[in-house]
Amino acid sequence: MSRSSKKGPFVDPNILKKISKIKPDAGVVIKTWSRDSEISPEMVGYIFSVHNGKNFIEVRINEEMVGHRLGEFSPTRKFIKHGGKMQKELEQKAVPTAKPTETTPKK
Numbered sequence: 001m002s003r004s005s006k007k008g009p010f011v012d013p014n015i016l017k018k019i020s021k022i023k024p025d026a027g028v029v030i031k032t033w034s035r036d037s038e039i040s041p042e043m044v045g046y047i048f049s050v051h052n053g054k055n056f057i058e059v060r061i062n063e064e065m066v067g068h069r070l071g072e073f074s075p076t077r078k079f080i081k082h083g084g085k086m087q088k089e090l091e092q093k094a095v096p097t098a099k100p101t102e103t104t105p106k107k
Contacts, residue, residue, distance in 0.1 A: 009038040009067075019046060029058060035071030050074035 003010060012034040022028045024045030031049045044063055049056040050070045057074040065073070081087065 009040065010036060011040050012037045015048075016042070019043060022046075031056060032070065035069065035074065037070050039065045039068055039070060041066055052076045 012032070015030065015032055015034060015037055018030050019042055022030075027047070029047045029049045031051075033051045035050060035052075039061055041063075043061045044066065046061050048059045048061065048070060050059055050073065052074045053076050059070065059073045
C-alpha cells in the first residue's frame, strides 16, 4: 500500500540537512540507514551509501531514480545461483578441460 497523497513523500530530514551542506559534484559520500526515504529531485548528482543490513552500498543518484526509495538500490539478499545436479553438469560441459602440463624438470 502506498503512502497517502495528502502526507506527501517521506524524505528523512537528516538527509536533507546533509545535502544542503555539500555540493553534488564534490564526491562526498552521504552515509544513511534510511532505506525508506524517497528520492527527491534535490538528491540528483549525490552519492549515497545505503545500509543493507550488513554493509553499505554506494548509490549514485540520477534523474531516473526520482520517486523511488533508497532501499530499492541496495539489495538485502545476495543471489548465489540456482542449481543442483543439472546445473553442475551444465557448468562442467561449458568449461573446456585443459591438459595438465608437466612441472618436473627433465634430466
